[in-house]
Amino acid sequence: MATILDGKKLAQTLQAEIAADVSRFVEKHKVRPGLAAVLVGDDQGSQVYVRNKRKACQQAGMDSWLHQLPVTTSQPELLALVAELNADPAVHGILVQLPLPRQIDEAAVVRAVSPLKDVDGFGPESLGLLTSGHPRFLPCTPLGVQQLLVRNGIDIEGRHVVIVGRSNIVGKPLALILMQKAPAANATVTVCHSRSRGLHEITRQGDIIVVAIGQARFLKANMIRPGAVVVDVGINRVDGKLIGDVDFDDVEAVASAITPVPGGVGPMTITMLLHNTLQAAQIHATTASA
Ligand SMILES: NC(=O)c1ccc[n+]([C@@H]2O[C@H](COP(=O)([O-])OP(=O)(O)OC[C@H]3O[C@@H](n4cnc5c(N)ncnc54)[C@H](OP(=O)(O)O)[C@@H]3O)[C@@H](O)[C@H]2O)c1
Known part of the structure; x- marks a missing residue:
């Protein structure tokens, strides 16, 4: 049975930490x-x-x-x-x-x-800074994925991360974040998409597999190697229920750790928006007093 990477609980912990930081910021800068x-x-x-x-x-x-x-x-x-x-x-x-x-x-x-003020991290300057290795605001969902791994003690450094999906808001920036020459990164990253050939063979090589494609229950147990860590970014509404891009019941039996949907990456995304907003206020305070 895989360890459940509980994004909801972690988001609560991180939001409490951010609230404490906000309170210190308000005290200092009024x-x-x-x-x-x-x-x-x-x-x-x-x-x-x-x-x-x-x-x-x-x-x-x-x-x-x-x-x-x-x-x-x-x-x-x-x-x-x-x-x-x-x-x-x-x-x-x-x-x-x-x-x-x-x-x-x-x-x-x-x-x-x-x-x-680009707290979504989607603007060209934010993406250019990330690409050149000097990140400022990181897009919230990929940053949430990184933090979910880090705060659960999952080592990223030197490991092979296979990302399925290359959108500008998830797959592409996540690849850039995890390949940074920096702590909590330094991964070997492979990005797959709808034109990738032999997808099963590629995902089976991943130590960590992140799926962000918008297709319910796409990733099956036979697409990963035993013990892999699986992160499900997908949110699909099926018969009124929220379903991820990973076939949770199937994959849970083979993975070492897995995120649920809902309650995995979703709550982390909102938390990272708070993190970025506080960071923007800190940058503003520093430049205003300089
Ligand atoms: N949890 C959160 O906070 C959060 C945040 C954002 C998005 N999401 C969810 O994450 C999912 C992806 O969102 P997105 O905005 O990144 O999606 P998107 O812009 O639609 O991009 C989907 C990506 O998946 C690839 N793809 C589609 N079908 C595939 C297949 N069968 N095999 C391999 N690759 C395939 C596409 O390839 P091509 O590039 O070749 O078309 C594309 O790169 C959605 O379910 C969305 O609701 C969740």
Whole structure:
């Protein structure tokens, strides 16, 4: 039986640590870290995500503001709001919830967020810094995966990590994070995607396998080697239930450790947003006093 990597419990521990750090920050700088969330349209899933993120911010002692815009919002209108938030000194982090309605160029909006407030870590400066080995804000889900491994005592250094999925928000930045020449990284990373040939042979070579593809119960026991660590990023709604990209019951019997869905990577993502928002406030305080 595999060890369950309990992201929900770890997220609670980390959020308590962040709340203590926030309290020390407020004491020292007389300023509360603040996150501005921008939600365009009325997508139910996005509303739940934003609500949970704001609630977690408030519980950690941070300010949080919601800017809710109609689905008909034009790109210039959204860019004007982002410019306003970029200029507002009370706002340390800006979160534009994706996906955005069709008339808006997502990449242009991501680019418009000030690099010093890019707490999602999706902007070109954040990604460029990560790629060049000088990371500032790391994207929340991949950072959450790294922390889930580290805080469960799973060694990453020198191990072969196979990532299935190469999206800009999960697979690609996770590969960059785990291959950094740095502690809690130094992995040998292989990234697979829908065009990869012989996927089973590749995943069977992994000491750690991370699946982020959006296909329910995709990874089976015969695709991993006995004792591998399995991290399931996937969130799929099947018959009203949340199901991961890993066939949990099948894989649990062969893996040494595995994340559940829900309660694995998901809660870690929100926690890393809090971490990044506090980091943004710290950067702001340092540059303001310099
Ligand atoms: N827990 C969290 O906080 C969190 C956060 C973000 C996302 N998610 C979940 O993670 C999953 C992935 O999200 P995403 O945004 O990264 O997905 P995405 O943008 O749709 O990308 C999916 C990736 O998986 C690859 N892929 C699809 N089918 C495949 C297959 N059969 N074999 C190998 N590779 C395959 C695709 O390959 P190509 O590039 O070749 O198309 C692509 O690189 C979703 O279920 C999403 O809901 C969870």
